[in-house]
Amino acid sequence: MFGSSLKLRMMMMMVSTMACLGSAVAKDTLTLGLPVEPTGLDPTISAPVAIREVTWGNVFEGLVTLDEEGEVQPLLATAWDVSEDGLTYTFRLRDGVRFHNGTPFDSSIVKFSLDRARAEDSTNAQKQFFEPIASIDTPDPLTAVVHLKQPTGLFVYHLAWGDAVMVDPATVDANRTEPVGTGPFKFKSWQRGIRVELVRNDDYWDAGVPRLAAVTFRFIDDAQAQASALRAGDVDGVYRFTAPELFDAFQKDDRFNAVAGLSPAKIVAGMNNARAPFDQPKVRQAMMSAIDRQAVIDAAYSGHGVPIGSHYAPTDPGYVDLTDVWPYDPDKARALLQEAGHADGFKASMKCPQMSYVMRTCEMVQAFLAEVGIQLKIETSEFPAKWIEDVFIGHNFEVTAVNHAEPMDIDIYSRPNYYFQYKNPQFNALIAQAGATVDEDERNALYAKAQEILAEQVPALYIFGMPQLSILDARLKGMWENAPISEAYVRDAYWED
């Protein structure tokens, strides 16, 4: 009783001092909630997706970019030619571009940025993208000529990634905390644990862009807190909303525009292909046939998500739907197990990261496999630290499940010591060939073949593509529905009058 009267008194005191904020004059600022705070703001030195969300296309720009469908588009390079042999790329650079600190953008910047990424001591998380580069010539300030050691099919595509953005040599050491790029927004401040504030770059090369004067990214880790912040009007939207079970309620609410778009992230239950019985394709195929992907999606992500049949996201160029290679068929699964000599099933352990959607995926996989006699024992593996040490580096696992967030990462199956321990010379040759094919259609045909091999061989159980859930104020326009590279791109955002 005493407690509640104290509560009441404090509340009344607060209400009387509350200032009336948030008036209805034409709005030109945006406060966007994001689930994860980045650890730094330089996408060229570390991998976490959260860094791209804040900076990709907003603060930093690369020679090229991706559009909402994941297609490569010109950005700081207006056009490029590829030589007949696929070894020389000539980029024509945009004139009149300056970094936020006034440094002009020219071919010397291109040479510096790419040389830095491929240097011996480079800590670029995607260093392999830059290794095909042999040398870079700068015949004039607006032309950069990149010579490659071997034809590299996805070279230009990879230049659209956050890891390949253009940086000013003078600010590389400070970019981690005070990023300086060429993008439509300038970095203003970062209150660690709370928010990053960006303001309009008035000297942006594309006149009329951006339309917003300021953007604030607020970091809200807890899914309930995201929903509360939306409902209380603390944020104008949450991009990459992490509470799928609350998503439907927002969809029914007229004040919000709740969209389930596509993302490059894939929930994949990897198996240790070097260990019995997972070294037998029939066992892996049986496991895949035993799983009803849609039921897993319903349980793990409230029905949002796309079933996948291979290690390829619907936003990746050249995607093929292969979910019908091993459709849900428990009888077939039992038959395959019998052919493999495991008619009575077997026991194995499954190491699962603690995130709720992965855990629920694991529990569904466990339940479906139990139907055909395979007993999985789920062990929690703290993600990222313990999982990376134990599974990713140590290969100390039988079955696992994790969210593979990178776009176009099918090549990991051809890496000699990747954690799946999958070895298939035919697949490796195909990936190498695709990697060296410059023609897009030809390349996509090769990647389609690679997808088919994985779908058929099942080195990992392909469960679903994660949706890009965003809940935005209904009047906010110009935000992407899909997130082809896990970004939170606000360049074109504006408020409808």
Place this chain on the structure above:
Amino acid sequence: MPAILLRRLAYFVATLLVASLVIFVVLDLLPGNAAAILLGTSARPDTIAALQQQLGLDQPAWWRYLSWIRGLFTGDLGRSLTYGVPVSGLMAERLVVTIPLALLALLVAVGAGVPMGVWAAARWRKLPDHAASVVAQMGIAIPDFWLGILLILFFSTGLNWFSAGGFPGWGQPLAALKALVLPALALGLPQAAILVRVTRASVLDVASQDFVRTAEAKGLPARQVLWRHTVRNALLPVVTIVGLQFSFLIAGAVLVENVFDLPGIGLLAYQALSQRDLVTIRSVTLFFAGLVIIVNFLVDLSYLWLDPRLRARG
């Protein structure tokens, strides 16, 4: 007194040194390393090795330990492995949220818990006593983070009186204070419930002693017997609990901080641990250890103030 203080200081430094060694060894044995986490699931071993070297993780353990201890004395706690900024600044940014929050919550706990406990004891086995028991029972049973969610549902999304979470920074003092009100209630009320029970039990215990009966027999007014003789003597165990609660409110507020999206030191500790940012987590943990020692010391000092007999002995 100075002799006591000096002895206390020596004890303080020695305890912290032992604690630092334990913290360092335990953290070093944890699986996982910051470089591999920062570079993600596409990085190759040579890139991870390069980053480890850059972060100084390839140095031998004894060297890293000694440079940490040296840093502690010079005030340089090193740079966070994940954020890349000085740890001391990172901790200061968080403490300006956590310490005011803990103090507010303590105010709620003591302000509500102690009077209610005294009241319940004074009306022993009467309606107020029973009511206080029920309320206290509920308060102890309800987890603080869950109370936080209820407060948000009611006052933020329902009535829209408060933001649902977040912290505007002390640049706007009123708004900052307002952002701490609901979390302080969520943290403080369950602690208040504990204090109700401790205070009530302690007051009842003292009230049955001879000197209280003597005071009553002298014909002192009931109010004076209660407040001057009984409550003052009953405060010793209460102060001990309050001391423990303060340490908990600083270090253990992480769930409430999470619900209210408050950038406190608890959340920093949690994030640093999950990212294996050992440089940050070791100093934060040592800070917690130091805090507990200091609060215990203050509790001891308050005994001297509350109980003149101890002063005479000291």
